[in-house]
Amino acid sequence: MAENVPVLIGLVLVAVAGTGAVLVRDPVRQSFVLSLLGLALAALFLLLQAPDVALSQLAVGSALTPLMVLLSVRKVRRKARSERREEHE
Amino acid sequence: MNGWTAAGTALLLCGVAPAACATATGPVSRRVPAQNLTTTLLSLVFLLLAQGFGRTAYVDTALVLSVLGPAGTLLYVRLLADRLAARPPRPRSLLATTALNYVAVPAVVVPLCFATGPGRALVKLLVIGGLLVLGSRTASRAVTAAVTAGHGLAGSAEGMSDG
Amino acid sequence: MSVLPYLCAGWLFLIGCYGLATSRNLIHAVGCLAVCQSATYVLLLAVGYRHGGTAPVFSDIAPGSRPVVDPVVQALTLTDIVIGATVTALLLSLVIQIAKRHRTVDPDELSELRG
Amino acid sequence: MSMRLRLWVLAAGVLGTATLFVLACAELPGFGGTWHPYGDRAVHAALARHTANTIASVNFDQRALDTLGEESILFGSVLGTLVLLRQTRDERRLPPEPARVAPPVRRYALIALPVTLLIGLYVVAHGQLSPGGGFQGGVVVATSLHLLYIAIDYRALERIRPVGLYEVADAAGEAGYLLIGAAALLTGAAFLTNFLPYGTFNTLSSGGTVPLLNAAIGVEVAAGIVVLLARFLDQAVEIVSGRDEAEDET
Numbered sequence: 077m078a079e080n081v082p083v084l085i086g087l088v089l090v091a092v093a094g095t096g097a098v099l100v101r102d103p104v105r106q107s108f109v110l111s112l113l114g115l116a117l118a119a120l121f122l123l124l125q126a127p128d129v130a131l132s133q134l135a136v137g138s139a140l141t142p143l144m145v146l147l148s149v150r151k152v153r154r155k156a157r158s159e160r161r162e163e164h165e
Numbered sequence: 166m167n168g169w170t171a172a173g174t175a176l177l178l179c180g181v182a183p184a185a186c187a188t189a190t191g192p193v194s195r196r197v198p199a200q201n202l203t204t205t206l207l208s209l210v211f212l213l214l215a216q217g218f219g220r221t222a223y224v225d226t227a228l229v230l231s232v233l234g235p236a237g238t239l240l241y242v243r244l245l246a247d248r249l250a251a252r253p254p255r256p257r258s259l260l261a262t263t264a265l266n267y268v269a270v271p272a273v274v275v276p277l278c279f280a281t282g283p284g285r286a287l288v289k290l291l292v293i294g295g296l297l298v299l300g301s302r303t304a305s306r307a308v309t310a311a312v313t314a315g316h317g318l319a320g321s322a323e324g325m326s327d328g
Numbered sequence: 329m330s331v332l333p334y335l336c337a338g339w340l341f342l343i344g345c346y347g348l349a350t351s352r353n354l355i356h357a358v359g360c361l362a363v364c365q366s367a368t369y370v371l372l373l374a375v376g377y378r379h380g381g382t383a384p385v386f387s388d389i390a391p392g393s394r395p396v397v398d399p400v401v402q403a404l405t406l407t408d409i410v411i412g413a414t415v416t417a418l419l420l421s422l423v424i425q426i427a428k429r430h431r432t433v434d435p436d437e438l439s440e441l442r443g
Numbered sequence: 444m445s446m447r448l449r450l451w452v453l454a455a456g457v458l459g460t461a462t463l464f465v466l467a468c469a470e471l472p473g474f475g476g477t478w479h480p481y482g483d484r485a486v487h488a489a490l491a492r493h494t495a496n497t498i499a500s501v502n503f504d505q506r507a508l509d510t511l512g513e514e515s516i517l518f519g520s521v522l523g524t525l526v527l528l529r530q531t532r533d534e535r536r537l538p539p540e541p542a543r544v545a546p547p548v549r550r551y552a553l554i555a556l557p558v559t560l561l562i563g564l565y566v567v568a569h570g571q572l573s574p575g576g577g578f579q580g581g582v583v584v585a586t587s588l589h590l591l592y593i594a595i596d597y598r599a600l601e602r603i604r605p606v607g608l609y610e611v612a613d614a615a616g617e618a619g620y621l622l623i624g625a626a627a628l629l630t631g632a633a634f635l636t637n638f639l640p641y642g643t644f645n646t647l648s649s650g651g652t653v654p655l656l657n658a659a660i661g662v663e664v665a666a667g668i669v670v671l672l673a674r675f676l677d678q679a680v681e682i683v684s685g686r687d688e689a690e691d692e693t
Contacts, residue, residue: 078166079379080475082174082214087336089182090370094340094363096189098347103355104245108196110359111237112185115207117366118226119177121405122214124373125383125397127223127574128498130211131566132409133369134230135582138204139237140413141362143589143672146244147679148355148420152427154683221388222573225566229583232559236586239548239593296558303551310545330473338464342457349453350446376482379475384486384497387572387645391490396497398482399489403501407513410578410664411520417671418520421527424678 086120107145111137169280170217173210180206180269194254194308197241198262201304204234205266205297209273212293216277221286224293231293235300242307253312259305266301270294333374341367354423354433358416365412369405376401493641494650499571503656507635511620514660518617521667525610528674534684536677542596552594559587567661571650577657581664588669597680606673609666616663623655 093113100106114137121130184206187199208227215223242249274294281287340363347360376398382389384396427433430441472478489500502510530536563583570576592600624635632638639651648654 081166082170082177083377084332085174085178087333087370089177089185090366091336091339093185093189094366095343097363098343098360100189101351101353101356103353103359104193104248105196106356106359108200108241109189110362111200112188112203113363113366115181115203116185117369118230119181119207119210120370121373122211122223122226124377125218125381126373126376126402126405127220127226127383127385128496128576128579129369129373129402129406129409130226131229131574131579132406132582134226134233135579135586136409136413138230138233139240139586139589140582140668140672141416142237143240143244144413144417144420144675145355145359146240147675148424150244150679151424151675152355152433154679155427155431218382219389220382220385222383222385225574228562229566229579232555232562233583233586235551235555236559236590236593239552239590242548243542243593296555299551299554303547306547307545310548314543314545330475331468331471333474334468334471335465338461338468341464342461345457345460346453349449374474375471376479377475378477378479378482383574384482384489385572385574386490386495386497387569391486395477396482396486398479399485399497399501400481400506403498403506406498406576407502407510407578410582411513411516413582414517414520414524414667414671417675418523418527421524421674425527428684 082123083120086116086123089116090120092116103145103149107142107149110145111142114138114141167217169213173213173217176206176213176273177210181210192252193241193245193248194252194312195258197238197245197249197308198254198259198305200241201235201238201301202262202266204230204237205301206269208234208293208297209269212273212277212290216280221281224286224289227293228289228296231296231300235296235304238300238304239307242304242311246311249308249311250314254308259308263301263305266305267298270297270301333377334371337367337371337374339367340364340370352434352436354426354435355420357435358419358423361419362412362416365408369409372401372405490644492637492650492653493644494653495572495645496570496574496576498574499576499653499657500650502576503571503653503660504637504650507624507656510656510660511624511635514617514620514663517664517667518613521613521671524671524674528678530677530682534682536681537683539597539680541598544594544596549594552590556587556590556594559590560584563587563665567658568647568654570657570661571653572645572647577660577662578664581661582668584661584665585668585672589672592676597676600676604669604673606670609669609673612662612666613670616659616661616666619659619662620656623652623659627652 093116097109097113100109118130118133184203188196208230211227344360344364351357378397381395381397384399486497489497494500563580566575567580627636627638630638637651641651642649
């Protein structure tokens with residue numbers, strides 16, 4: 077049983093991070109939790125003896141996905157802002 | 166399960182998990198330094214696990230995280246500069262995070278250096294340690310700079326003002 | 329313990345589906361889809377795991393000296409993670425297009441526009 | 444559909460799926476079992492072909508056709524994003540103002556850029572030996588270039604990043620994979636057969652076509668992600684529609 081404790085902790089971290097990523101509704105805050113989910117998944121993959129997969133997850137999850145989400149949010153907010161201005165006029 | 170794996174697991178549970186909690190909750194000004202701390206501690210966990218599993222090949226994951234982690238933090242600082250400026254982090258908590266970074270890196274890397282002995286693996290370890298320290302130092306400075314210069318940035322065309 | 333990782337994968341999938349169904353922001357929905365996707369990674373790698381095994385990478389250990397985990401599922405997962413990121417990019421660009429055309433990213437408002 | 448009705452439908456679906464999934468889990472081989480028939484054969488085959496990293500061997504040799512499919516999905520989604528995020532007629536480019544970046548951040552990024560690039564290339568090049576490969580390394584290489592956006596500003600990034608060239612590189616990576624696969628046909632073997640000499644185990648040139656296919660994937664992933672992020676950055680930083688522009692001027 078003691079052998080399984082690290083994997084168990086990894087699983088719990090992934091499950092909690094995944095649940096958090098869904099329950100946080102604001103996309104900017106969600107991008108933080110998504111990057112945490114990526115890190116937790118990478119840790120779990122390393123514990124499951126899959127360093128290749130962990131590398132893949134780190135490369136994607138630590139900078140790439142948050143960057144794309146934040147850029148989309150910025151573009152969409154810009155749109156929404158100009159829309160609000162129109163209504164005022 | 167040997168001592169290194171146990172230490173790695175303990176750091177994962179007692180170091181990474183609380184840092185991750187701080188990243189997931191609270192204002193952006195707390196999330197950004199906490200995100201940096203999470204990636205630093207996680208690279209250290211990877212190093213410990215690599216030693217525990219007896220696989221030097223696993224060290225590559227820590228190497229990649231030691232450069233991409235700070236890149237992610239700087240990205241948040243850059244794209245959320247106005248939010249950082251709106252509610253600046255308390256200098257004391259920022260200082261504590263940085264200090265924790267500085268303490269944790271040598272506390273893990275130095276014993277690992279003794280365990281690996283001289284060779285290519287030692288150089289790799291020292292490079293990772295150096296990158297981690299440099300990365301966390303830059304991250305905390307970037308947060309401070311964004312807070313002080315933030316009000317000017319928020320007004321520019323690139324600032325993401327969202328009310 | 330013998331089914332726990334599978335259940336964790338199932339939980340990730342279902343919670344992701346819940347988020348997709350109740351999301352009020354398409355960018356958030358894309359994030360929920362990423363959670364669903366990660367369920368498949370956990371399931372695949374859990375199926376391939378072997379107690380006491382190590383990675384089937386023989387650059388630093390001699391072949392046959394230690395039991396190894398299943399490389400096939402790892403190969404499937406690692407390509408899918410990078411592909412998944414580009415598909416996420418495609419979905420986000422669809423969201424940007426929707427925001428341009430309809431000036432909203434709330435799926436409920438969008439269906440009202442159509443109806 | 445009202446929110447309440449939707450939640451009921453969701454609850455029914457979730458309960459049904461959960462029940463079936465739990466029943467299926469009971470029949471799956473237990474976690475951590477010793478029975479891995481495919482895995483054992485894949486390891487055996489990889490060692491027979493002198494590839495130290497079995498996962499790379501599975502990806503680029505034993506199941507290379509599968510990877511071709513995956514790669515095509517990547518190519519297709521990059522193409523789709525390019526089309527969706529192109530500059531339309533009612534939009535125009537507004538060059539962003541130069542951003543002020545703290546000197547320590549700039550110094551760090553200028554040091555970290557070559558280091559990250561080097562690590563990315565290392566991860567690609569050692570794909571057939573140690574953990575890593577074209578998929579992972581390509582993403583790291585692409586990320587490293589974007590440190591310039593963080594460190595200086597968007598115009599500095601644009602200067603070293605001729606998007607057209609990266610679009611060509613993306614296509615070249617995809618074509619390279621196909622051509623290496625087709626080259627096997629010339630030797631009389633099947634498509635994507637590993638036809639080159641296997642080399643010495645655990646050296647950079649081992650594994651026959653594995654390092655070549657790995658490099659092709661690396662080029663494609665790196666170029667593809669640079670092009671993707673270029674479109675996202677263009678949209679978020681530079682391109683504005685008529686209405687946005689009016690707002691920015693006020």
